[in-house]
Amino acid sequence: MRRTPMFRAVALATLLAVTSSCVSTQLPPVSASGGGFEPLPDEAELWDQARDEEEQLLEKVTLYDDPLLESYLEEVVVRLNPPGMAANPAIRYRVRVIEDPTLNAFAYPHGALYVHTGILARMENEDQLATVLAHEMTHVENRHMLRYQRSARNKQVGLMVAAVAASVIAADAEWDALSDGDWAKAATIDVVSDLIIGLGLQLAFLASIKGYGRGLEWEADEGGFAKMGDAGYDLTEAPKVYQALLDDRGEPKRAAAFFFGSHPRLSERVANTKQYLAEHPVDPVQASSEEATRPDTFERRIMPVVRDNARLNIERGRFQLAESELERASEWMPEDPETRFLMGRLRLAEADVEKDPENQRRLRLDAADAFREAIRMDADRPAPHRELGLLLYDQEAYREACTELGYYVELAPDADDADRVQDYVLELREDGHCR
Secondary structure, eight states, X not given: OOOOHHHHHHHHHHHOOOOOOOOOOOOOOGGGTGGGOOOOHHHHHHHHHHHHHHHHHHHHSOBOOOHXXXXXXXXXXXXXXXXXHHHOSSOOOEEEEEOOOSOOEEEOTTSEEEEEHHHHTTOOSHXXXXXXXXXXXXXXXXXXXXHHHHHHHHTTOTTHXXXXXXXXXXXXXXXXXXXXXXXXXXXXXXXXXXXXXXXXXXXXXXXXXXXXXXXXXXXXXHHHHHHHHHHTOOGGGHHHHXXXXXXXXXXXXXXXXXXXXXXXXXHHHHHHHHHHHHHSOOOHHHHTOHHHHOHHHHHHHHHHHHHHHHHHXXXXXXXXXXXXXXXHHHHHOTTXXXXXXXXXHHHHHHHHHOOOHHHHHHHHHHHHHXXXXXXXXOTTOHHHHHHHHHHHHHTTOHHHHHHHHHHHHHHOTXXXXXXXXXXXXXXXXXXXXXX
């Protein structure tokens, strides 16, 4: 049974107790204490809550399975991490990637960093990647979650009111999207809000959707820029991150930028970042150093993410975003069979919603060409044979369909649909269409 907005709001409210004792929100960064840092009692409690939430989160999300990518992201984090922060024994950063096309990244206060494939796919170089990671690291180093929580308690407001309101708003937005037939938008809202708000993940809601307010978010930006400068990254790339996320790529069903907020907020951050650069000029020699930003390593690690995020956008009906990602992947990986296969999947998805018969026919022909290209690049991959075979069957090209479907069964005999596809092959043989 589907939970109602009121149910979710009440369930979340019971989890969020608000106390009224006044405590200081003026806390030094963790790095100020170096190896002598110890969390305060309410901070240790917050970390325990964060670890419990993280366990729940990891049970529900799909992690992007790429150990080399995680290692690369952690290398960037190590490079950004100031000595005072690296010396403390209490916090050790760990980066994980969530397979989700929303433009999001967030951090738990004990050093667990999460980035979505959607935001990684928008990054164009390591400098931009460092902009996102350094921002999240500053939230941890400057103890923003504890400071925000203390401020909320002092105001006798707490996180409960905002979180309950958000659960109702998100549920209503999801319902409106479903009522309007916008399944892609509803899916995006459902994945994010039901997972984080619906499960009562208070800290994840604060870190990944609501944010800490303009003051602490700008502090995280500035702290991130300082980390980038100290690590030798090009600060002129920072405003391009926010500008890239403003670009809808012509897609009405764009991936929501929960981490970076609305378009007005993004525009404000572009302006603020440019002002920061005006006050902190960048050394042109440092900014042009390819050795510092390792473009080849960035491309090897991020390009598969761009391609795989296109698959997620195809599934959610965001075809223009998916096409831009596949075109970018094709430029960097021209002989990648998976990219060609996904281009075929994209053309089929477009054909399914196309109303003009001639355009439908053209899109399906383009899909067939893409599947053939994928097979040319790697004939041992089962999926392109299956998709091409079924497409050819629909086009009544039965002889070629029999060949491709036969290859699929031979290459993937244990696939869930292998018996079904074998039935198609037998049917075609009985009708005399197989060689």
